[in-house]
Amino acid sequence: MTNSRALSSSSDAPAAAKRPPRGSARAKLIAAAHQTVRKQGYAATTVDQICAAAGVTKGAFFHHFESKEALAVAAAEAWTERARPLFEMPPYTRLADPLDRLIGHIDFRFSMLDGPVEEFTCFVGTMVQEAFATSDPIRLACAASIDAYCEALAPDIAAAMETHGAPEGVTPIGLARHVQAVLQGSFVLAKTTNDPAIARESVTHLKRYVRMLFAREIGS
């Protein structure tokens, strides 16, 4: 790289184009935050690290976000969007029986529990553990993200309760939150062993619980 860049004639359009497209820094910073925070936690992650992972400078960071906390909030919101396809794309969402769809979703979450721990754990779950008492904006953004997940899961549970019945005291949103709790808890356990196996074990129990809940009489 002899030329600092000054040489770049205006006709280098063809191949070079190493430079990332203008306007991509924000998205790259959020993706870098997801990646880094899931591995190290929020407080231990520095702005410089996020910038380095995103391949941009600090100037770009503070152009797009007024503070580290503001990035955290934006990243939590982006996490919600990132999770949305989990409810729309997968094949099991087309199943006729809502209980099959619910079980299908749990199976799907089970299948995600593979590979390095920091690649399947939850960004907002990790972050809210650290920030719930020190940053209300972050806590609320994480709460909204988890709430959106539960709300997306609840309709199938409600439908399953109507067609298959369910014990007293079980509500769609309540069971959805329990699903989320088991997932979050399984992430914590997986972090202790640095291995997904222990997480799969718990989700298997969750699946059995859901099956038992709706296994009273099919079509009573």
Place this chain on the structure above:
Amino acid sequence: MTNSRALSSSSDAPAAAKRPPRGSARAKLIAAAHQTVRKQGYAATTVDQICAAAGVTKGAFFHHFESKEALAVAAAEAWTERARPLFEMPPYTRLADPLDRLIGHIDFRFSMLDGPVEEFTCFVGTMVQEAFATSDPIRLACAASIDAYCEALAPDIAAAMETHGAPEGVTPIGLARHVQAVLQGSFVLAKTTNDPAIARESVTHLKRYVRMLFAREIGS
């Protein structure tokens, strides 16, 4: 030496005694770490904050622990000891039926889900979330603490399985880990809302699951 405090005759035992007993700094530092880390997380907690909360100086800190990480490991080990009485003291541990003891334990954990979130959440669960990828000593100490809990819970589950039976694929240690996962997950959810109610909801599902697991021939 002019008497800065030399007045204190050896017979001042009655009331004065403002100074903490010599040798208490270590325990106070660990207690302060438990308190502060549960509220703010590990990385966000500074050594100075821990010292302030313990009422000692940094000199005392680094006299007892060679680093912040070493304190974290010691605090995780102390957490294990702190949890031990939970299995020995409570009245339900005297029940004859092991299933009653297991349900009693879950009820007991349920009853702990009250008051400020940082007062019932798990020190090692919080810490391992942040440190699992950056500090093996901390991760292993947290793993040992959670493992000790599960091992303490497993015998009653094993006995319950023998007297009441249980479905294929359920193991004592596996179910114990699931109990722990639900608790850890319920803590995460409670942090999103800053309210224990959502955690109680999940533990109620856990209790129902355990009841259903062992309810094969009892009532039907």
Place this chain on the structure above:
DNA sequence: GACACCATACCAACTGGTTGGTATGCATTA
């Protein structure tokens, strides 16, 4: 279509305050 004008996107270098850790001294106890 060429030019002036300007908002947006981004960069490199710097700063004030904080952090984990150290060096040293002194009082109490064995």
Place this chain on the structure above:
DNA sequence: TAATGCATACCAACCAGTTGGTATGGTGTC
């Protein structure tokens, strides 16, 4: 008096955020 327990004073590295500037692309005007 030797060792232990703890305090004070201090430091080098680091961190979130700032500053002052450059590059880029869009828009209105003629």
